[in-house]
Amino acid sequence: MPRSERSPLLLAGLLATAGVAHFAAPRTFDAIVPRGLPGTPRAWTYASGAVELALAAGVAWPRTRRTTALAAAAFFAGVFPANVKMAVDWRHRPAPQRAAAYGRLPLQVPLVLWARGVARNGEGRS
Structure with a gap:
């Protein structure tokens, strides 16, 4: 199976x-939910987990791949504030944890680009 198909x-x-x-x-995940969001962190944790599972199913299914991959790109951009909160909250932790928190920040860019690439290559194939 070629890389683009995988x-x-x-x-x-x-x-x-x-x-x-x-x-x-x-x-x-509760710990990185931005404080300004309404509701409980646990509700946001479960909601975002459910969204990720739905996106996974949609990206896996060729008929919905293009639209769902675009939604995944938007989701990856939308969760960026949680990564910022984690980096701020972990700024005084030991170096390995701090590095992990800071490393998540630029990781969102390739995730968004990856999802966009999947959308571009998955135009309604079945």
């Missing part, structure tokens, strides 16, 4: 893994 499945796998992690270890 790319949507790899993206779907990443989204599914992240979605499951939101339910398996919610406390980790």
Whole structure:
């Protein structure tokens, strides 16, 4: 299978893994929910996990791939404030944790570009 054919499945796998992690270890994600959002952090954790699972399914299915991959790109951009909050909150932690938090910030750019590339290459194929 050529790389371009694997790319949507790899993206779907990443989204599914992240979605499951939101339910398996919610406390980790609760801590990075920006304080200004209404509701509880746990509700946002579960909601974002459910969105990631839905995006994974949509990206994996060729008929919905293009639209869902664009939605995934928007989602990756939309969760950036959580990564900023994590970097700010972890600025006094030990160097490895701080590096992980800071490393998440630029990671959003390739994720957005990856999802856009999947959308561009997955135009309604079935």
